[in-house]
Amino acid sequence: MNLLAVLREAARSLNANKMRTFLTMLGMVIGVAAVVLMLAVGTGAQNQVNRAVSSMGSNLLVILSGSTSAGTLRFGSGNAPTLTTGDAEAIASLPNVQAVAPTFPGGAQVAYGINNWGTQVLGVTPEYTSVRDWPVESGDAISETDIRSSTRVALLGATVVEKLFDTEDPVGKTIRIRGQPFQVLGVLRKKGQSLDGRDQDDSILVPITTAQNKLFGNRFPGTVRFVFVQAVSQEATAAAENDITLLLRQRHRIQPDAEDDFTVRNLTQVAEAASATARILSLMLGAIGSISLVVGGIGIMNIMLVSVTERTREIGIRMAIGARQRDVLMQFLLEALMICIVGGVIGIAFGVAGALAIGNAMKIEVAFSAWVMLVAFAVSAATGIFFGFWPARRAAGLRPVEALRHE
Amino acid sequence: MSGRFIEVEDLGKQYEAAAPGTPPALQSVSLAIEAGEFVAVMGPSGSGKSTFMNLVGLLDTPTGGTYRLNGQNVAGLTTDELAHVRNRVFGFVFQGFNLLKRITASENVALPMVYAGTPGAERRRRAGDLLAKVGLAPYADAMPNRLSGGQQQRVAIARSLANHPQLILADEPTGNLDTQTSAEIMALFTTLNRETGVTILLVTHEHDIAQYANRLIRFKDGLVVHDGAVVHEGAA
Ligand SMILES: Nc1ncnc2c1ncn2[C@@H]1O[C@H](COP(=O)(O)OP(=O)(O)O)[C@@H](O)[C@H]1O
Ligand SMILES: [Mg+2]
Numbered sequence: 001m002n003l004l005a006v007l008r009e010a011a012r013s014l015n016a017n018k019m020r021t022f023l024t025m026l027g028m029v030i031g032v033a034a035v036v037l038m039l040a041v042g043t044g045a046q047n048q049v050n051r052a053v054s055s056m057g058s059n060l061l062v063i064l065s066g067s068t069s070a071g072t073l074r075f076g077s078g079n080a081p082t083l084t085t086g087d088a089e090a091i092a093s094l095p096n097v098q099a100v101a102p103t104f105p106g107g108a109q110v111a112y113g114i115n116n117w118g119t120q121v122l123g124v125t126p127e128y129t130s131v132r133d134w135p136v137e138s139g140d141a142i143s144e145t146d147i148r149s150s151t152r153v154a155l156l157g158a159t160v161v162e163k164l165f166d167t168e169d170p171v172g173k174t175i176r177i178r179g180q181p182f183q184v185l186g187v188l189r190k191k192g193q194s195l196d197g198r199d200q201d202d203s204i205l206v207p208i209t210t211a212q213n214k215l216f217g218n219r220f221p222g223t224v225r226f227v228f229v230q231a232v233s234q235e236a237t238a239a240a241e242n243d244i245t246l247l248l249r250q251r252h253r254i255q256p257d258a259e260d261d262f263t264v265r266n267l268t269q270v271a272e273a274a275s276a277t278a279r280i281l282s283l284m285l286g287a288i289g290s291i292s293l294v295v296g297g298i299g300i301m302n303i304m305l306v307s308v309t310e311r312t313r314e315i316g317i318r319m320a321i322g323a324r325q326r327d328v329l330m331q332f333l334l335e336a337l338m339i340c341i342v343g344g345v346i347g348i349a350f351g352v353a354g355a356l357a358i359g360n361a362m363k364i365e366v367a368f369s370a371w372v373m374l375v376a377f378a379v380s381a382a383t384g385i386f387f388g389f390w391p392a393r394r395a396a397g398l399r400p401v402e403a404l405r406h407e
Numbered sequence: 408m409s410g411r412f413i414e415v416e417d418l419g420k421q422y423e424a425a426a427p428g429t430p431p432a433l434q435s436v437s438l439a440i441e442a443g444e445f446v447a448v449m450g451p452s453g454s455g456k457s458t459f460m461n462l463v464g465l466l467d468t469p470t471g472g473t474y475r476l477n478g479q480n481v482a483g484l485t486t487d488e489l490a491h492v493r494n495r496v497f498g499f500v501f502q503g504f505n506l507l508k509r510i511t512a513s514e515n516v517a518l519p520m521v522y523a524g525t526p527g528a529e530r531r532r533r534a535g536d537l538l539a540k541v542g543l544a545p546y547a548d549a550m551p552n553r554l555s556g557g558q559q560q561r562v563a564i565a566r567s568l569a570n571h572p573q574l575i576l577a578d579e580p581t582g583n584l585d586t587q588t589s590a591e592i593m594a595l596f597t598t599l600n601r602e603t604g605v606t607i608l609l610v611t612h613e614h615d616i617a618q619y620a621n622r623l624i625r626f627k628d629g630l631v632v633h634d635g636a637v638v639h640e641g642a643a
Contacts, residue, residue: 005521016509310508317505320466321566322494322522324487400493401466404505 006327010334021339023303024388028343028380029350031296035376036351036368038289041358042282044366049278052195053271057133059098059237060267061229063091063244081223082261085208087251088125088227094247096240101128101228104208106216112164112175119160120203121177123211123224129155129188131230139171139186142207146185150209154182158190158201178215182206195274237268293376297383304387308395309406315395316403328396329389336388340381347380348373412477412573412606413440413463419471419629420458432458434629435472440608442573445600447617447637448610450626456610457578459626463608464497464576465489494522498567498605500577504559506551512562513538513547519569537565541595557588564595568605575599577609581616593619 014021065081088102104123109116122128126142129135136155146153154175161170170184191200206215208224231240241264248254248262315328352368359366395403420433433455440446448456461467462474465481474481476492484492498519499505506515516534525533538547541561543554551559560580567575577596581589597619600607609620617623618639625633 002524005524009521012510012514016507313505314507317507318518318522319490320464320493320499320505321519322490322570324490324522326487327522399467401461404466404501 003330006330007334010331010338013331014335014338017307020303020307024300024339024384025343025346027296027299027303028340028384029296029347030299031293031380032344032347032373032376033350033354034292034296035286035289036348036373037354037358038285038292039282039372040351040355040366040368041364042285043369043372044355044359044364046275046278046282047367048193048365049195049274052193053275055133055191055194055200056267056271057131057228057230058268059231059234060131061231061237061241061244062265062267063087063227063229063248064263064265065223065225066261066263081220081225082252083224083227083248084222085224086222087248088224090247090251091227091229091244094240094243096231096236096243098230098232099127099131100230101125101131102208102224103128103226103228104211104216104224105226106211108178108204108215110160110164110175110177110204112170112173115164117160117163119157119163121154121211121215122203122205123208123215124205125208128205128228131228134191135189136186137189138169139184141186142205146207147209150207150213152177152180152182152210152214153185153207155186155188155205156184157188157203157205159199160202160204161187177204177206180214195270234268237266241266289376293379296380300380300384301387304384304391308391311391312395312398312403312406315392316398316400316406319396319400319403325396329392332392332396333385333389336385337381339388340377340384343384344377344381348377351376411439411475412442414475415439415463415472416475417472418459418462418469418474420455420462420467421470431470431629433462433469436629436631437472438624438631438634440606442606443600443604444622445597445607445620446609446622446624447620448608448624448626449612449614449617450632452612454626455629456626458629460576460578460608460610464499465493466499490522494519495570496573498569498572498575500560500563500567500575500580502579502582504551504556504563504583506559506562506566508551511548511550512543512554515551515562516565516569519566523570525570533569534565537568538562540568541565555588556584557591560584560588560592561595564592564599568599572605574606574608577607579610579612581611581613586615589613589616 063083065083083102085102088100091097092100102125106121107118108121109118124142125147126144129141142153142155154177156170164170164175170187173184174181175184176182188205194200212221229240229244231237244264245260249260252261254260318328355366355368416437418433418436419431421431425432436459448459450456462469476496507518513531513534516537517530520530520533535544535547538544541564543558543561543565546554546558551562554562581592584592593616596607596609599605611617617637620637623633623635623637624631
């Protein structure tokens, strides 16, 4: 009996036992699909967080106007900002501080030609791009001269470029922000999503003085909404946080028992917390996937063991009518292999399709790893082959009469 | 190939699983069977008939004595060679039919040819011929559980004939069948024996069934207690 004939016999047997084949394959599919899906979602989330974290800039603190004890920052809240450009300059001279980037944000409608787009405009100083690790990709950066003269110049984020310009090079063009003409100085490198899921590229940078004096009115002269502070090192962030608090309380003449009128947030800690959360999420999803893999494996095992009696008799019959031991073993091995390969491929397909669907529906990133697929596949396949093949091995080692007697 | 077709000498079998102290299932059997014979084996339940059949059919190994098949001592055969003999030289018919449940009658009949390496087209052709020979041509594509007991046994007989065997071993082939069907099955064996010269070794409980054979061997307590020609009733 040649290999082809055994292969046919195995296929015939799988076809003849559709329910058993289906259930075994189901175990395989469930296990593999769950692992692939869960890990794709988990790894995707982790990647997304990691990218957002690294897009933040390093060793960063952010100081917010007002005592936002827990809430997120809200633009245009109407409250008088408590931070000033002077505060920022004072912070810059602290020993643990490398650089500061005071920021004055606002929302604005921008236009170029017939294109219109509502976006966020950030009034910034030249330090902003280096502190946020957000370099100008083409064109020029905002200069000290621009700050001094409140010039109407702008750096565009990638999304804004996309919305306003079709194929044209934006550098040197004049766009309108809140109806005022601004010359496009340069285009910023693509930055991606922030930790809270905002599109950071949907923004425009302008000189902070221009934002304060010309764009968003002069209600609170010299104030800024927040200040990014870059500490000299990762270790220095805590000390810098302390120094800044002391300095600002002094500068704002806050009584010892009074609350701060500003909030210092250590973004390094936020980033670490976010990374840890993502890691835990990823681990949990991985654990769920692994449990499914085990459940699928138990399913495969059960089906295989339940059919041992019937299959032992079958082996007895086959041996009585002339099958050699190796014919029987090869047939059972091939049956197990075929189930595993088909089940594994279907499982991977379902896992990938499911992860893509979830990613699409929930607008989250998913990431696939060939390694994960391989391991999930190997574990399920090993279960299937072991429990498919091992009873057959036992039965084929019996004398035909013993296998036939099996009740 | 020299010597007689089947020759056993002092053949014995002691089951390992047997309770301590029990005598061997087969004590010592010495006999010979010539090609073309139609032998009935009778004896009370537990007298060792099935044990003997399984040894002759190379489904089990003896614990004593020798067994020569066409002059060759089978003790020297490898498991693959034993499989080859079961495949080409023997055909089995069991009391419980032992068909594979999930494949068609015709696929069951063709199965021994699969292990003989017969090409697919030839297998299907011959399986069809054999089913026709046992009167089951219309049931080629039926699943075994759709067939009556008698029909299933006919499929099993067709299967036993697949590779032109020299010997058909049938252990109580009519044990699960009614009288009428049993008679039909026995008639089929008789025809096969007469027309193709195939040797038949058949275990039965019933006297009527043994009447179809030419020779009768009686077992008792693992020993042969009678061996002689069948005296055909009404033919004396
Ligand atoms: N696998 C076995 N293990 C132990 N004892 C067995 C086995 N098969 C048969 N026997 C015993 O051997 C004796 C002969 O059995 P068997 O050959 O089946 O008798 P028969 O077919 O004539 O009814 C009986 O006593 C039976 O219980
Ligand atoms: Mg018996």
